[in-house]
Amino acid sequence: MNLSEFQARLRTYDLPVVVDIWAPWCLPCRVTRPVLQRLAQTYQGQVALWEINAEAHPELLRDLKVYGIPTLIVYRDGQEIIRHIGAKAEAELSEMFHHLAEGKTPPRISARERLIRIVVALVLAVIAWSGGVGWPLFVLAGLVLFSAVYDRCPVWQTITSWMRGMSKKQDTERVP
Numbered sequence: 001m002n003l004s005e006f007q008a009r010l011r012t013y014d015l016p017v018v019v020d021i022w023a024p025w026c027l028p029c030r031v032t033r034p035v036l037q038r039l040a041q042t043y044q045g046q047v048a049l050w051e052i053n054a055e056a057h058p059e060l061l062r063d064l065k066v067y068g069i070p071t072l073i074v075y076r077d078g079q080e081i082i083r084h085i086g087a088k089a090e091a092e093l094s095e096m097f098h099h100l101a102e103g104k105t106p107p108r109i110s111a112r113e114r115l116i117r118i119v120v121a122l123v124l125a126v127i128a129w130s131g132g133v134g135w136p137l138f139v140l141a142g143l144v145l146f147s148a149v150y151d152r153c154p155v156w157q158t159i160t161s162w163m164r165g166m167s168k169k170q171d172t173e174r175v176p
Contacts, residue, residue, distance in 0.1 A: 001052075003063035011078050015048045016100040021061065021071040023054040028087035029070045035090045036072075039097045046101035074100065081105055109148070117148035 001009075010017060020036050022029035033051070040049035054061055054069050064073065067085075074082040074096070082096075082105070099106035109117075121144040128137035 001057055001060055003060060006060060006064075007078070010075055013048055013075075013078075015046065017048045017050055017075045018097070018100070019050045019052060019073040019075065021052045021054055021064075021066050021069055021073070023069055026054075026069050032070055032087050032093070035093055039093055043097045043101045047097050072096075074106070076100075076105075082108060114148045117144055121145035121148065 018036070018040075020033065022033060036049055036051075040047065052060065054066070066073075070085075070087060072082075072084040072088070073080055088096075096106040107114075121141045124137055124141035124144060127133065128135075128141060131137075
């Protein structure tokens, strides 16, 4: 399957599509695939699961800019809305399918991961404040805090959607 075939197939789907990019030798893939298949059965008719073997379609992976596996790419109305690289816990995958089935966009990071990032940022800020380490540690604390909330920031969403639009425009200008 090449990119144009993939995109044509994607356009024919009215359901959200979760694309699982895996390889037979990938241990995290072996753990998450049965979970994804079970969730696909549970949400059959609401969310579609496509499985793509990375070894069988290397050119498609290159075109999709997939650099690590397992990778999950979620599409709605033919547009990528989320990309997860690496294995995810069953609870996170279940939450993602649930959100998709309800027509919502799943959060990019889980509530647990968001809380951990916020706590780490606060700890770094307290260390910077009390230890006299200064502004570099405050900057690091700010970056960690931003990583916990970036997906909810309207300014960040506007900038990234504008950048995606520019990237797509450049890609279409290059295609002969």
